[in-house]
Amino acid sequence: MAGKNSEKQAEKISSGLPKTDGPRKHYDIYAILEAPQELYFGDEKEVNVNMVEKVRVQTSEGVMEKCYISPTKRRGVERRCLLWSDAGGQLLMDKLSCGIPGTCCKDSCPVCAVFGGLIAGEKTFIGRLTHSGGVAVSGQIALEKQRAMHPALIYKEKDSTPMPYRKEYAQPGILYPVSNHCLSISREEFTTVAYAFLMSLNRLGAGNPKGVALARGGWEGGVEPLLVVDEYRVPLGERPILSPSLTDNDEAVKTFVQLAEDFRSEQPEKFRRSTGASALKVLQDAAVLFEEKFLKA
Numbered sequence: 160m161a162g163k164n165s166e167k168q169a170e171k172i173s174s175g176l177p178k179t180d181g182p183r184k185h186y187d188i189y190a191i192l193e194a195p196q197e198l199y200f201g202d203e204k205e206v207n208v209n210m211v212e213k214v215r216v217q218t219s220e221g222v223m224e225k226c227y228i229s230p231t232k233r234r235g236v237e238r239r240c241l242l243w244s245d246a247g248g249q250l251l252m253d254k255l256s257c258g259i260p261g262t263c264c265k266d267s268c269p270v271c272a273v274f275g276g277l278i279a280g281e282k283t284f285i286g287r288l289t290h291s292g293g294v295a296v297s298g299q300i301a302l303e304k305q306r307a308m309h310p311a312l313i314y315k316e317k318d319s320t321p322m323p324y325r326k327e328y329a330q331p332g333i334l335y336p337v338s339n340h341c342l343s344i345s346r347e348e349f350t351t352v353a354y355a356f357l358m359s360l361n362r363l364g365a366g367n368p369k370g371v372a373l374a375r376g377g378w379e380g381g382v383e384p385l386l387v388v389d390e391y392r393v394p395l396g397e398r399p400i401l402s403p404s405l406t407d408n409d410e411a412v413k414t415f416v417q418l419a420e421d422f423r424s425e426q427p428e429k430f431r432r433s434t435g436a437s438a439l440k441v442l443q444d445a446a447v448l449f450e451e452k453f454l455k456a
Contacts, residue, residue, distance in 0.1 A: 177266055179345040179347075181345060181346055182392070183343040183344060183345055184343070184344070184345075184346075184390055184391060184392055185340075185341060185342055185343065185344075185389075185390075185391055185392065185394075186340075186341040186344060186349050186352065186388070186389065186390055186391075187338060187339070187340050187341070187387075187388070187389040187391075187398070188338060188339040188340075188352070188353075188356055188386075188387070188388055188442070189336075189337075189338045189386070189387040189388075189389075189398070189399045189400070189415075189419070190336070190337055190338070190373055190374075190384075190385060190386045190387070191334050191335070191336050191337075191373070191374040191376075191385035191401075191411070191412065191415055192228070192334070192335040192336075192337055192360070192363075192371040192372065192373065192374060193332065193333070193334055193335075193371060193372050193373070193374035194329060194330075194331055194332065194333050194335070194370075194371050195331060195332075195370070195371070195372055196331050196368045196370070197328035197329065197330060197331060197368060198211075198226075198228075198328065198329045198331075198333075198363070198364045198368070198369075198370075198371070199211055199327070199328050199329070199364055199365050199366055200212045200226075200227070200228060200229065200232060200329070200364065200365055211226060211327040211328060211329050212226070212227045212228075212229060213225060213226055213227055214227045214294055214403075216294065216403045216404060217404060218298070218404045218405075218406050219404065219406075220298075220406065223298040223406065224298065225294055225295040225296075225297075225298055225403070226295040226299070226329035226333055226335075227293055227294055227295065228293035228295075228335050228337065228363065228371075229293055230289075230290035230291055230292065230293055230337070231290070232363075233290050233293065233337065233359065233363065234274070234288075234290045235259075236359045236362055236363055237274075237290075237355035237356065237358070237359045238259060238270065238274050238355070239259065239362075240354075240355055240358035240359050240362060241269075241270050241351065241354065241355050241358075242255075242257065242258060242259065242270060244354075244358070244454055245454065246453065246454045246455070247454070247455060251270075251453065251454065255267075255268050255270070257270055257271060257276075260277075262275075262276030262277055262278070262284075263276065263278075264276040264277065264278050264281075264282040264283070264284050269347075269348070269350075269351045269449070269452075269453050270351065271284045272284065272348055272351070273286065273287060273288050273341070273344060273348050273351045273352060274286050274288055275287075275288075287341060287342045287343060287344055287348075288339060288340070288341050288342075288344075288352055289339070289340045289342075290337070290338075290339055290340075291337070291338045291339075291340065291400075292335070292336045292337035292338050292400070292401075293335055293336075293337055294335070294336070294403040295329070295333045295334065295335055296333070296334040296335075296336065296401070296405055296406065296407070296408055296411040297333055297334065297406055297407075297408060298406050299329075299330050299332075299333055334374055334408050334411060334412075335371065336400070336401045336411070336415065338398075338400060339352065339356060347448075347452070349390075349445055350445040350446065350448045350449035350452070351449055351453075352445075353441075353442040353443075353445035353446045353449065354445070354446040354449040354450065356442060357442055357443065357446050358446075360372065360373070373385060373386055373439070374412070376412040376415070376416060377412075377416065378416060378434060378435040381435070381436075383434075383435030383436045383439075384435055384436065384438070384439050385412060385415055385416070385435075386434070386435060386438040386439055386442075387399050387419045387432065387433070387434050387438055388432070388433045388438040388441045388442060389430070389431070389432050389433075390430075390431045390432075391429060391430040391431065392428075392429050392430075393426075393429045393430055394430065395422055395423040395426065395429060395430035396421065396422025396423065396430060396432050397418045397419075397421040397422060398418065399414075399415045399416075399418040399419040400418075401414060401415060419432070419434050420434070
């Protein structure tokens, strides 16, 4: 009897993750994103002005306000991109019976397996994907523009007269260094991460306009996406994470490339790094595998 109880106790404290055929590895995605147009990420409202999210950073020029793409907002966009994908004529969320916040916590769910999930009082999946970065490089301030009231707000207020208000926008051309980090995931689970990252790029932002692009820079003489993908069991490379105190775009790009090129390549079974166009191909190939496995009818 005592033996059975100890077995049950062991089951409760185990990870709960199914065993995989191949080894679990760690994966990192590092990128510099560029806004090709104005971008709005809501933060708060002040006297009829919708404020864009900003942070204050100590730089060599003193304390500076910078625009900010919150990692939690990026995470939410990525998860929705997965759940709202077509899966043979229905949304993946309907096919899986998984949503936000009503997650399913099924072993077969590719979303909960990576992003985590919760059924209160019953089951919890700990997310193994974290999001970082998002502080703009340059200290360009957000500019205000006047907008008419959204139709939904007109209905809510029972007033047919649109009331103008002012809204801040982060300006075009701002660079945002970001990174995603995966802890002990299978190759199949990485396909979920890759698909979500790529799909989210055109959908980042609140309201309209939306979208960012992978910024491009010099890699060994060629102009390629400022993108790095690491697959490893041992971290054998410098992490291309930029200090928020940087304020010059050219310096930021140069630093990113220098850090990305500083890694040990003699043990690819322990650490493999892809950069630029090669890194983009890694993500695209993984995204194709996700579509073929989870989004077919």
